[in-house]
Amino acid sequence: MPRTFPDIRPPQTAKRPVRDTRHGITRTDDYAWLRADNWREVFQDPARLDPAIRSHLEAENTYYTAMMADTEPLQKQLVEEMKGRIKQDDSSVPVKDDAYAYGVSYTIGGEQPRYFRTPREGGAQTLYLDGDKEAAGKAYFSFGTVSYSPDHQKLLWCYDDKGSEFYTLKVRCFSDLQDMNDVILETGGDAVWDAASEGFFYTKLDANHRPEKIYYHRLGTDPRKDKLIYHEKDSGFYLSVDGSLLEDFIFINVQDHQTSEIWLIPANAPLTKPRCIRKRETGIEYSLESGGDRFFILTNKDGAKDFKIMTAPVNAPQAKNWRDFIPHEAGRLIVDHHVYQDHIVWLERRNALPRILIYNRKTQKTGAIDFSEEAYALGLQGAAEYKTGTIRFSYSSMTTPAELYDYHLDSGKRTLLKKQDVPSGHNSNDYITRRLMAPAPDGELVPVSLVCHKNTALDGSAPCLMHGYGAYGTSIPASFSTSILSLLNRGFIYAHAHIRGGEDKGFAWYENGKHKYKTNTFSDYIAAGRYLVQEKYTAHDRLVAYGGSAGGMLMGAVVNQAPQDYAGILALVPFVDVLTTMLDDSLPLTPPEWPEWGNPITSAEDYKLIASYSPYDNVRKQAYPPILALAGLTDPRVTYWEPAKWVAKLRDRKSDSNPVMLRTNMDAGHGGAPGRFSRLEETACLYAFTLKVTGRTE
Known part of the structure; x- marks a missing residue:
């Protein structure tokens, strides 16, 4: 298939070798300098980025723009198509709660949601939070918690205006729709009211961007004097806070990817010392729902790999009193x-x-x-x-x-x-969806969900965009997307491979795609693509691989292992420097991620395992297909330097002339552009690349 890119020299990335020796093994990293030493400061103020690094990222953006310049009309066309499928003045169906019903709406041309309420049975709307107004003048804006108080008189809301997920908390009165003087900075974005609507609990981020403390703030008091409720001293655990639907309990949730612990506080006595339900035990997870005189507990206790529901008395919720309610079923x-x-x-x-x-x-x-x-x-x-x-x-x-x-x-x-x-029109009968089962190398069957236009020839001639993720137990639903119609209407097949690492086929499906079994994720994805080719849905020179975050790591792994299988690679905020990141316990997510990937600091076995597949460490001299990587400068989850280093190393090592491009959003983080229309521009650039590498230019 034609892949016409201009003959433009990419940015040259200086090599400044840094050597690191662990477990008797020495690695050399030529591009470690792209990691800003002051990354914590950059998250809060991007202007503090080292000028040399900023210059490099801007040069990469300039190169990307030049390489994709011929697709600019196509990108504009794609944006307009996708916009035409969005009801611009859309509004949710309000949810009833006591005397009111609460909903979310948008305005024509508006990027951000607007929050409103009406009387319970309908009537005049009260607009109490306008996202477009709050975002005005900001390069980035995204809401976190938006929560009305139990007495429906006040609103707790927060926002991130850097993309770094440092949230500012505010309180608004419904009576005059003005914010009170209660303002709390650098929170984790989650917060919950007490039962009397007199104050709230919130998480506070530490210097390494981890939610390690929960505080209680009483309205009208100085936030500097807020009461510390809980301090999690183990950096390997996440901390969050929420409340029960009955508004009788506050739940302090402590967890990593395989273990959980919950502490209770009566919502009507917010300064009560927290009470632990069940002490953390490696591999045991549980969550609570209040049901009057009983708690209903979702857990994998007692070997319930696919989870069961148990109950316990509210006045005696310790583990010894848990009883099966909905038994486990494999x-x-x-x-x-x-x-x-x-x-x-x-x-x-x-x-x-x-x-x-x-x-x-x-x-x-x-x-x-x-x-x-x-x-x-x-x-x-x-x-x-x-x-x-x-x-x-x-x-x-x-x-x-x-x-x-x-x-x-x-x-x-x-x-x-x-x-x-879908304002521009949509007839479901014009499209077909199928569920396939692709055999993996070890005999497992990998579900693949796909959709295409009914007129698309299923004879191997159709191009295909195949998505994958495969981590953290996350299951990707086979849901409707208005954006993907722009590819389907151009003869594409869109597929999602439900690979191991997700929980699509149960908890064992997740376990067999993490830590020691991580490589199953990659072989599953490769097998799914080859099955689509074998069954004449597409061909390798028409197959584009697509994944983001941990799915971006998947992209880096499969293109190292099977570069000949793909016409192109789309890697969004890709977690590609896995070994270096898991060795750096100062980074926000590293300690909590060890159960998922392994701890290469303490374990030589884990070090060697991660080194065997980490995309950055396995770039080699071979031909690679065209690659487009996207990054966010203030991303605290997958830092910008991972894709920047990966792109530099790919260009240095590979043996072909296919382009490797990096596009960094200098005003956003992990989720990319936050507005509903600005997001379409990023999607359009991905689709334009996909069309270009498969020879579809219109």
Whole structure:
């Protein structure tokens, strides 16, 4: 397939070798200088970036722009197409809570959400938080927690204006829609009210951008005098805070990727000393929901690999009093659970497909909400009130726009509240979706969800964009996307490989794609692509690989192992310098990530394992396909220097003339551009690259 790029010399990255010896093994890193020594300061003020590093990143951006200049009209066309599929003045169906109903809306041309409320049964809207107004004049803006108080008189809200995920907390009064003097800086973005609406709990980030402390702030007092409630001294654990639907308890959540611990505080006595439910035990996870006189506990305790639901008395919730409620069933992964006065609702997954189950606490009978499509996605929104007879859920598939339903828990009646509007038009019957099972090298079957236009020839001639992630137990739903229609309408197939490392086929699917078994993730993805070629869906010179964050690490690994399989690689904020990052315990996420990848500081075995696949460490002299990497300057999750170093090393080592490009958003972090339309511009650049490397130029 033609891959026409201009003959422009890429930026030359200086080599400044740094040697590091661990476990008797010495590595040399020629590009370690791209890591800013003052990265903590850069997260809070990007202007403090070393001028030499800034100059290099800007040169990379200039190179990218020149290499993709011929696609600029196409990118503009793609943006307009994708904009045309968005209802610009969209509004959510308000959620009822006490005397009010709360919703979110947008304005024509608006980038950010606007929060409103109405009387419970409808009426005039009160706009109480306008994202476009708050974002005015800021290069970056994203909301964190937006939470009204139990008495519905005040609003707790926070925002990040750097992309570095340092959130500023504020409190607004509904009476005059003015912010109070209570302002708290450098929080983790999560916060929860006490029962009396007199104050709130919040997480505070430390110097290394980790949420290590929880404080309580009483309204009207000096934040410098806030009460320290909990201090997590183990840097390997995340810390967060939330509350129960009944508003009777505050939950302090301590967890890493395989272990959890929860502490309780009565919501009506916020200064009470926290009480631990069950001390952390490696490999044991649990979460709580309050159900009146009992807690309902989702856990993998007692070998329940795919989780079960247990109960415990509220007045004696220690582990010795836990009793099975919904027993464990192998292959049936319970993902989430909600508890209401008369019902227990949970979301489960079997063979990569979700299902919602409802247990009636009075009749003790269980029912299910089932769907018939071959591949689909469900979202369990639940309800805002404990005493409810109705829950809300969303449904979509790769061909069907999102539908929002109210579900009556006793009668089983579904009421369609809203169907996603595609203003430019969409006929689901014009598209087909399929679920395939690709054999992996070890005999496992890897689910692959795909969608294409009904007129696309399935004879191997179609280009294909294949997405993958495969980490942290994250399952990617087979949901509807208006953006991807721009490729489908140009004859593309879009596929997602549900590879190991996610929980698509149960918790064991995750376990067999992490730590010592991480390489299964890569072989699964390669096998999925080869299966699509074998079954005549596409061809290797038409197959583009696509992944972000840990999925970007996947991209780096598979292109090292099977570069000939792909026409191009899209790596978004790619976690490609795995070994160096896992050796640097000062970085925000390194200690909590060790259960996922291994700890190469203390373990020579883990060091050698990570070194065997870390994309940056395995770049070699061979031909690589065209590669486009995206980064965010203030990204605290995958730091900008990882893709910058990777791109430099690829150019130095590879044996072909295909371009390797880096595009760094100098005003954003891990999630890229935050506005709903500015995000489309980033998507358009990805799609333009995909079209270009597969010979589709219109």
